[in-house]
Amino acid sequence: MSSSDDRESILSRVRGALAPLHERAAMPDYTTELAVMRQMMGSRDALVVFAERLALVNGIALTDPVALVARLRENKWLHGYCDPALWPALAPHFGADFKVETTYDRKRVDDYAFGITRAVGAIAETGTIVLNDATTSRRLGALTPWVHIAVVERAKIFSDLPEAVAGLGQDTNVIWVTGPSKTADVEGILIEGVHGPGVQIALVV
């Protein structure tokens, strides 16, 4: 059978299955305020809440590039990739001990200890960074290095999930990243850095 035969057969079976129903369940009327965490935001500053929630999922929020560079140096994460659009502004903070490339070579995936890319926004109540195709210079550059640094504009922090969903926009690939990549598959023990970054940093500017 071809896909179009299967299409007809599935749709006719669906119609047949639903035909005996006298009444179909109606779509409930609700507002997504229902799904907002209670007392999370209050009148607090979105950045404060974002940093606090990000820390709870073992992510790190920084506001000063100097602190970022110090942390990278301290951990000997000296070789990385940076979005070429961000590099001119960041370069003055990095010393000569760093090797930063603005093109990403997928053949040398293990060379990059860190990757710096732009985020399109963030979500305060969950400590989430929002990435999309338009602002991420390379999907791989934001994923394969051990450390991912997302540069987030302070004005683009959503308060909560419903607000962030409303702001998904037209991009075909929107990714919410909440902390470092992790697993608990082996005996329920939390291990960070599975296929993606083991360290997730948000640099809020």
Place this chain on the structure above:
Amino acid sequence: MRFQQIDQFAAELKADTRAAVYDGSKKGHEKRTKLLFDEYADPDRLRRIAGEVKQHVVENLDTYLPQVEAKLKANGVIVHWAATAEAANQAVLGIMRARGATKMVKAKTMVSEETELAHFLEKHGIEALETDLGEFIVQIDGDHPSHIVKPIIHKNRREIATSFEENGLGAYNDDPQTITRRARHFLRHKYLEADVGLTGANFVSAESGRLVLVTNEGNSRFCLAATKCHIAMVGIEKIVPRDYDLALFLNLLARSGTAQELTVYTEFISGPKSPTQPDGPEEMHVIFVDNGRTEVLASDCRDILRCIRCGACLNVCPVYRQASGHAYRSVYPGPVGAVLSPLMMGDKFPQKADLPKASSLCGACHEVCPVNIPIPDLLLRLRNRAKEENVPSPGTPPMGAWALLASQPTAWRASLFGGKIINYLPTKLLPIPALRAWEAKRSLPAWRGGEFRKWLKTRKGRANVSPPAPSRAEAKKAD
């Protein structure tokens, strides 16, 4: 006496496995409750509304399916339909062959477990590698997942270390961090070599055609960053009406499944990569899979199609905790599986008609369900169906003798009186082995056969109530 298959399986389960499953499922459940009830004013209302939204979708699939298809096509996605598991696998194979592709990396998808896709592709000379750590371990072991969210809940680190060693992934080392790093290193090169990335979808918005994928490890993101073609296998019931509804479901899914506020990666994918983006699929296919779902839709248990595969009902189920997922002989174990698996069998329903009996109907699965599925009611309906279709049940104890006694008043009275012997019988001599085992750790209530009839005959008013029954031990002491 023969037991139900699932009881037999549970009885033979290794102590290690039982402990792993019990601990793993219990931990997830306790954290979930705290998270939901601390953070939301009325989490039960959240579950009810989410249930109503999905029920609405299920009962209007005839409208939503063509709607979502049109939206996906408009987004540049190639849409396929597969009535059966075989058709779904053939569709994937067709796409692979048309591209001349020989390597696939797979994110976790339960639909592909239903169709045994990886196995099918390997038979046709295509490498189809599981990339979720748990699924990867299941694959190299030639095993099956035993939980829909935590596939290797039944394995301990020593078993995993042994399979890594046997599969050339380094000398024996059972440190979970080392295991994870080794998988990371091995798999990242596999992603980069692969032509095609395959995923499922947790939700599909009919309004925008966005596929929503949730993972923690970043493997599905990697599949869609490294490869040039994305295939998504999607069950026909995965639709939500609007993007607006996604916030509600995302708030419930991770909390219910893994007791997280959100999973690490939540991906909203509405088509091939943007033209300006160097990485990612230039081609995207969605395969809508029926594989028994329309059978479920035609039944009086269609509510089960609301399921968002969080696994909360497995974690809370006392039967699942004791028996483990493999006892259910199905891709979907636990309470949801006990409903879904027999129904998806279609004409072969009798082969799994025993599963709905593997429940004490305690109702915990209904209480935790993020889409409020009345699972105990559905289990009862399926028990009824098995009875109506005269499906033989090997595990029911013979009731003939009891029926004979109960229909002869004289014999009944005599047995009520005669049963008193049990009060004087030493535990070791109790006639039924199960009763002996039970009594070894507890006290059987004293046999008081006939007391109720006596009380009924002599009672004068409502105040004349019989005292509570003394335990068997107390009855013995009193004697």
